[in-house]
Amino acid sequence: MDSQNSELVKQQVQAELANAYAQEFFTTVREKCFAKCITKPGPSLSSGEATCVSRCTDRYVDATRMISGVVLQAYSSGQGGV
Template sequence: MDSSLSSPELQRFLAQEKEKAMVNEMVAKLTSECWDKCITSTPGSKFSSSESSCLANCAQRYLDMTAIIMKRFQSMQ
């Protein structure tokens, strides 16, 4: 195996890229799930107050649940 492929710098870079991909995937899923749940009609130039509130609550619940799941996985290792 090429020693440059196992260098610490490369391993850190790969870990960072994997984290970026996971964050991007989470944001896309959050956006899709919350949009489908909270935006029930054709949106205008602004969200209604109920849509804004729903989106904020949905995103917060999603992030809270993700944090709980991550802690659970970390405790299993």
């Protein structure tokens, strides 16, 4: 396999991993925030439920950013085995 094909395969694998991580993230957020915020499922969200889901999702996004930053910083400083 030449280097161009190798690079293409690497990019495809990275894209698949990114997609898998995104799916896992959204599944986790959906399950956790639903369990926390939706106490009486119905045809629509109350304003309190909508606010709770929004805040819950924001917390997961912020936490993921923070963790990703720490991992990337550790990796770039040579501590790849965090």
